[in-house]
Amino acid sequence: DGGITQSPKYLFRKEGQNVTLSCEQNLNHDAMYWYRQDPGQGLRLIYYSQIVNDFQKGDIAEGYSVSREKKESFPLTVTSAQKNPTAFYLCASSIGRVGNSPLHFGNGTRLTVT
Amino acid sequence: DQQVKQNSPSLSVQEGRISILNCDYTNSMFDYFLWYKKYPAEGPTFLISISSIKDKNEDGRFTVFLNKSAKHLSLHIVPSQPGDSAVYFCAASARNAGNMLTFGGGTRLMVKP
Numbered sequence: 001d002g003g004i005t006q007s008p009k010y011l012f013r014k015e016g017q018n019v020t021l022s023c024e025q026n027l028n029h030d031a032m033y034w035y036r037q038d039p040g041q042g043l044r045l046i047y048y049s050q051i052v053n054d055f056q057k058g059d060i061a062e063g064y065s066v067s068r069e070k071k072e073s074f075p076l077t078v079t080s081a082q083k084n085p086t087a088f089y090l091c092a093s094s095i096g097r098v099g100n101s102p103l104h105f106g107n108g109t110r111l112t113v114t
Numbered sequence: 115d116q117q118v119k120q121n122s123p124s125l126s127v128q129e130g131r132i133s134i135l136n137c138d139y140t141n142s143m144f145d146y147f148l149w150y151k152k153y154p155a156e157g158p159t160f161l162i163s164i165s166s167i168k169d170k171n172e173d174g175r176f177t178v179f180l181n182k183s184a185k186h187l188s189l190h191i192v193p194s195q196p197g198d199s200a201v202y203f204c205a206a207s208a209r210n211a212g213n214m215l216t217f218g219g220g221t222r223l224m225v226k227p
Contacts, residue, residue: 004157035217040123042203042217043158058214090157102148103215105157 003027004106006091011111013085021076021109023091030095032074033103036060037088046089049074078111085113117141118206120218127225133191135221137204140185144206148215149178149189152201161202162189194225 004025013019025032031050035043045058049068063082068074074093078085088110092103119138127133135149145166150158164171164178164187171178177190191198201222205215 006157009155040219042118042120042219043205043215044217045214048214092157102160102163103150103158105150105159107155107157110155 004091004093004104006089006106006109008109009107011109013111013113015113016080017113018077018079019085019111019113021078021089021091021111023074023076023106024072025074025091025093025104025106026072027093027095027104028071029093029104030071031093032068033092033094034058034064034066034074034076035090035092037090037108043090046076078113085111087111116219117144118204118216118218120202120204120221122221123219124222124224127194127223129196129225129227130193133189133194133198133223133225135189135191135202135204135223137187137189137218138185139187139206141206141208141216142185143208144216145209146207147178147180147187148205148207149176150203150205150217151198152203152220158203191223194223196225196227199223199225 007022033048034046047066049055065077090108091106094101148163149161151161152158180187201220203220204218
């Protein structure tokens, strides 16, 4: 069964700590994305990657970092510099060039920072 | 500055009736529009899309209408079923912006049995 796996489903951290959210896909998709969902604000793009070892900032990249060392994996690190890290984080992928095909989403990670 | 807006945060419809979800956009360069459906604690799933060269696209019970002059699109679900109860997001992209998707804030649809 092909799909996108995000882990863990729920994550709790103390303020000031960095935390890394995992995203793995076995769809053989080239492009991968990280979105953040806040109530009433829809999905906002954090980072995206079109190809291994390449990634670009989205609309709200400040306080986040990513890596794309393998085609299947696109981990997101929420750093202590992110002012409001508590949110629902969604990873997605798409076949081919960014934006030319619908996104496939994982089931998300809810991060709570206290 | 929200380029894609869903002005109704929620909508309640009786089972069997039509559900109409609306979406407005401001960027005239948007040329590809999509609707996603999201259940709680799950990721959104793609529902239906429409290119700006069309004004209607139909897939089973779901039809998307695009009015370019009004910068407005709508999703019609007929007949509505209780399993359609979810949050619906519209999204838009523009080729000159790298085709990145801009999402609306979502509309929660509740279909009552």
